[in-house]
Amino acid sequence: MTESALSVGIAAFADSAVKATIRILDERRVMWLEIAGGKHHGAITLQGGEVGHRAIRLAISQGIPIVVVIDSGGADVNEGVSALHGWGMMARALVAASGVVPSIFVVTGACVSGPALLLGLADVVLMTSDAFSYVSGPRDVAKITGMSVTRMELGGSGVHASMSGVASIVVGDDDSIEAVVATALSYLPSNALDDPPSLEYLDDASRCCELAAAAVPHSMSSGYDVRLVLEDVFDSASFFELRSHYAPNMVTGFARLGGRSVGVVANQPSWRAGTLDIEASQKGARFVAWCDAFNIPLVTFVDTPGFEPGRDLEWRGMIRHGAQLVHAYCEATVPRICVVLRKAYGGAYIVMDSRGIGNDVCVAWPEAEIAVMGTDAALQILGSKGLTAGEYEARVLNPWEAAAHGLIDDVIAPEHTRGVLCNALETLIMKRIKPVARRHSNSPL
Amino acid sequence: MEPTCKGLFETMGIAHEYCGETTSMAERLIVAPSIGLFRLTSVAFLGAFVDEGQCIGVVESTGSARDIRSAFSGRLMGVLARDGERVRSGQPIAWICA
Numbered sequence: 149m150t151e152s153a154l155s156v157g158i159a160a161f162a163d164s165a166v167k168a169t170i171r172i173l174d175e176r177r178v179m180w181l182e183i184a185g186g187k188h189h190g191a192i193t194l195q196g197g198e199v200g201h202r203a204i205r206l207a208i209s210q211g212i213p214i215v216v217v218i219d220s221g222g223a224d225v226n227e228g229v230s231a232l233h234g235w236g237m238m239a240r241a242l243v244a245a246s247g248v249v250p251s252i253f254v255v256t257g258a259c260v261s262g263p264a265l266l267l268g269l270a271d272v273v274l275m276t277s278d279a280f281s282y283v284s285g286p287r288d289v290a291k292i293t294g295m296s297v298t299r300m301e302l303g304g305s306g307v308h309a310s311m312s313g314v315a316s317i318v319v320g321d322d323d324s325i326e327a328v329v330a331t332a333l334s335y336l337p338s339n340a341l342d343d344p345p346s347l348e349y350l351d352d353a354s355r356c357c358e359l360a361a362a363a364v365p366h367s368m369s370s371g372y373d374v375r376l377v378l379e380d381v382f383d384s385a386s387f388f389e390l391r392s393h394y395a396p397n398m399v400t401g402f403a404r405l406g407g408r409s410v411g412v413v414a415n416q417p418s419w420r421a422g423t424l425d426i427e428a429s430q431k432g433a434r435f436v437a438w439c440d441a442f443n444i445p446l447v448t449f450v451d452t453p454g455f456e457p458g459r460d461l462e463w464r465g466m467i468r469h470g471a472q473l474v475h476a477y478c479e480a481t482v483p484r485i486c487v488v489l490r491k492a493y494g495g496a497y498i499v500m501d502s503r504g505i506g507n508d509v510c511v512a513w514p515e516a517e518i519a520v521m522g523t524d525a526a527l528q529i530l531g532s533k534g535l536t537a538g539e540y541e542a543r544v545l546n547p548w549e550a551a552a553h554g555l556i557d558d559v560i561a562p563e564h565t566r567g568v569l570c571n572a573l574e575t576l577i578m579k580r581i582k583p584v585a586r587r588h589s590n591s592p593l
Numbered sequence: 594m595e596p597t598c599k600g601l602f603e604t605m606g607i608a609h610e611y612c613g614e615t616t617s618m619a620e621r622l623i624v625a626p627s628i629g630l631f632r633l634t635s636v637a638f639l640g641a642f643v644d645e646g647q648c649i650g651v652v653e654s655t656g657s658a659r660d661i662r663s664a665f666s667g668r669l670m671g672v673l674a675r676d677g678e679r680v681r682s683g684q685p686i687a688w689i690c691a
Contacts, residue, residue, distance in 0.1 A: 189611070221611050222611075222613065222614075258611045260611050260612075260613045261612075261613045261614050262614060264613075280611075282613050283613055283614050284613045284614045284615075284616065285610075285611060285612045285613030285614075287610070287612050287613075287615075288612070288613060288614065288615055288616055291616070292616060292618075292620075292621055292622055293621070293622045293623075293624045293664070293683070293685075294621075294623075294624070294663075294664020294665065295624055295664075295683055297683075299611065459678075459679075460678070460679050463678075
């Protein structure tokens with residue numbers, strides 16, 4: 149298909165700032181919506197909101213992904229309250245599209261004021277390095293708090309990549325936007341009724357993973373970059389990380405196994421030992437729910453010593469946010485495979501797609517420690533009863549106790565991980581679970 | 594014809610500044626100037642008048658302490674941070690009604 153053959157403008161002359169086109173991107177139809185320019189720096193008018201609303205509704209009915217490229221000063225205040233209504237209509241349409249067709253936002257300049265909330269509704273947000281986004285700007289921050297901040301300090305791409313988690317990816321320049329959007333979409337189906345694209349692959353399904361095996365240290369207290377494991381286990385060069393700078397103690401991204409798309413969730417032992425905190429739980433939860441919405445199987449890699457302790461964390465709601473991750477996994481009906489690489493202690497073991505919350509296949513590496521707690525914590529409680537570290541480690545800190553209870557299916561050689569995962573995915577790919585009759589669950593948002 | 598505000602800001606020559614949402618309220622926030630442990634230093638009574646520049650507490654970090662000063666004058670409506678809480682730079686510590 150050529151682009152010119154299937155590029156169709158939607159309400160092409162209705163608004164000067166909001167332009168919608170159905171076009172071809174990487175041989176797939178997408179709804180391409182640009183919000184920029186016009187009379188007031190891409191400000192959204194009532195008419196513009198109606199164009200956006202219509203385009204998104206059309207994308208839903210066509211079952212095609214939505215890409216919104218935005219450089220906007222927000223709602224057009226010159227139009228008064230009707231402009232607010234305009235972006236409200238777009239928000240309603242985007243929520244209707246959520247879980248039906250993928251939505252990707254690209255911020256190429258500003259995305260401020262109320263319409264900035266549209267970014268929070270999107271599945272993926274790309275920002276160029278000079279882009280910025282905030283609800284209330286520097287002027288209002290100074291007015292209410294007395295603090296002086298610049299646009300970039302308040303809501304620059306760096307802030308949203310690392311602090312807020314709004315930005316999934318930051319791209320260096322406008323030229324690479326289409327390629328990155330196409331890459332993200334290549335892992336996703338066009339709509340929730342389709343399966344994700346399956347590509348031909350050249351990588352041997354049974355290839356030994358010596359690099360992955362060597363990446364994980366024998367010492368339980370040593371850190372390592374779990375991405376070395378992921379890059380070796382999945383199809384060559386297929387791992388595509390999202391939100392890499394936000395909550396780096398949890399790695400999320402797409403990859404391929406035998407050409408099939410999978411969603412990857414992994415603890416990152418090189419960052420605060422891979423402990424789970426609020427941000428990591430939220431990051432993992434939203435990714436799991438997103439994969440589940442679009443029929444993308446999940447592969448989870450576990451190496452975590454537990455939840456990060458702290459008064460600040462508990463006060464900010466570790467319970468509610470940790471529950472988000474539990475909820476997301478428990479609701480996921482796509483094929484779910486879990487690999488325990490090393491430490492899997494306590495509640496954190498449970499929330500990382502354990503058998504208890506419903507994984508389909510769970511394997512462990514031979515040096516995995518699946519237990520209620522590690523040695524030092526156990527000795528504080530049991531040491532007074534004469535238990536030694538050696539006895540505890542020999543009896544409890546291994547994968548065999550969990551295997552004996554059917555909580556893991558097999559203990560595998562690390563080098564064989566790729567082959568095991570490929571076989572498991574092939575076996576599970578037809579998994580279908582009929583949803584129970586209810587309006588929706590009450591997610592711990 | 595019904596009255597309309599269409600074009601009101603434009604005709605008044607108000608420039609577009611990517612200003613974001615604008616909040617209209619008399620309340621103001623006293624925020625932490627840096628990261629650290631919050632310590633309440635003044636005995637702050639609810640309803641007491643706080644002067645601009647008045648110190649209501651400190652943020653302690655390794656080997657130093659920075660005053661938390663109000664950028665506004667007004668009546669103290671509530672202290673939001675707890676004594677001993679770890680606070681971030683810019684985190685609201687108290688709110689006042691100007």
